[in-house]
Amino acid sequence: MEPFINKKYSYPGLFLRTGLLLLSIGLIFGLTGALQYILLGFIKQYISFEKIRPLHVSSVVFWIILGAIGSVLSYVQQHSGKKLHSEILLKIQFYIFCVSIISILISYFFGVFGGREYWEFNPLFALPIGIGWILFIINFVKTLGSFKNQPVYVWMWLTGIVFFLFTFLESYLWLFPYFSDNVVNDMTIQWKSYGSMVGSWNQLIYGSSIFLMAKISGDKSIGYSKISFALYFTGLTNLTFNWGHHIYTLPTHDYIKHISYIISMTELILIGRIIYKWRLTVSEARKHFHIVSFRFLSAADFWVFLTLLLAILMSIPGINVYTHGTHVTVAHTMGATIGINSFLLLAVAFDIFPRNNKYLSLAFWIANISLLIFWISLIIAGIEKAKWQMRAIQSPFSTMMMDIKPYFISFFISGLALIIALTFIILPLFKKENTRK
């Protein structure tokens, strides 16, 4: 068996490329949203922020989900040395997802909402997405074949796949009045499901990254090492019990807060450690062969570190009181979804579509530096809002937002730089392979 051969598997690649397309679209909406922060009411007659935000967030969330699916489906074939169980199922899944996602984005344009944060589309769309996911599960399990003596990334993929479905269904419990009649009950279950759902796609992406690291270093024992399994089990514990930190300030059960407070951010520490150790083991030659993927994995390592720092601070309730409801939260979310999730998926994308050109290295550095400025701007804006929130006598909301506008301007400019850099990174992935070194 030679599992580490790069073959062309068209449909999984298509998932990744469609994801990349959604990322590009999402970036434009993000930039428009940022513009509405600094030019109040900018194009609000046509497309105001309640449309822009879901357009941005759904596009990028679907990038992450499609990218994760594409990575898992490519790698499970490389891992098992078998072709996908059913190309037809995959095609059906692909078209179900495409039609649903396009319809969702169009429905936002027309102001048709389900109105739940992150899944802002009409609940009817959840049906095809759920069905598509079940097809994905079938294809994955059948392609995998046996559960015996599997490396950690297979455990992660399985966990991510199953828990995503569970939490996705859970996030629709609000359709029953028993869960949604009281807003605190509703939000408790909503954020329980979201917290675990993010953990689920992280499992898919971390699994693919560990596979990729094993592939780059040529050292398969990474997937079996004790520390990898320690990471997996802490990840699973975090996924299942650490969702409460989203709702520290909700008047909900105290034990929910205690549990997530106790379950700390160990998951991130461990993945950081794995990538770090792995970097030490990769030989120069292999590094060179996979240089672009290697760079993105290393960048993700840096962002894991920063996100970890912020996350640990934010999960101390005494600090969360101040940062909750401010742009510090947005910094945390975007820092993690760009710096960790997107960069890891880009590492995978450059493995599946090996490309290199003279601009990539520069674009890579600009992306990271501008993301850092982007992230810091949001944190400072958040801290300023936090100070305002605690004042005995508050100026009006709109005055406070005017006062912190300079930070939003630097958020916008760095966001623009990030987009330009990402464009130079994404574009080659759509071109025919020609410059592989």
Next chain:
Amino acid sequence: MFKIVNVITDNQKFTVASIIITLFLCYTFSLFSNLPQKNYDTSAMARKGKMVWQKYNCNACHQIYGLGGYLGPDLTNVTSIRNTKQLTAFIKSGTKSMPVLNLTDTEIECLIEFLKNVNSTGKSDPRTFQIQKNGTIHQ
């Protein structure tokens, strides 16, 4: 470092995973059967108002208990600082950032009923929170 080969057996892994998942399911279903707030009274109007809130996606710009989009203010307790007349005026005429969403009068009434209902469930102003010795927040 990575030379340690498969020191954990499949059985051990399955056992640990089963324990975590079982605990998770217990946690989940005990929470479902024992939701945090019990003695509440949500009128039919407030229920409709919640659907209006979702229909117009107010949450993309506003927060409830700090969760939502951040372009506009948190509205958890807005009914304790503004009366129905003021709220109606805001919703009808919008603001610089907030569009005129053309809600019907009934929708506005229901929406305000919903906001009053939200207000009755607790406070979201961080100035009113107490941080307890064990580190959690109490309101």
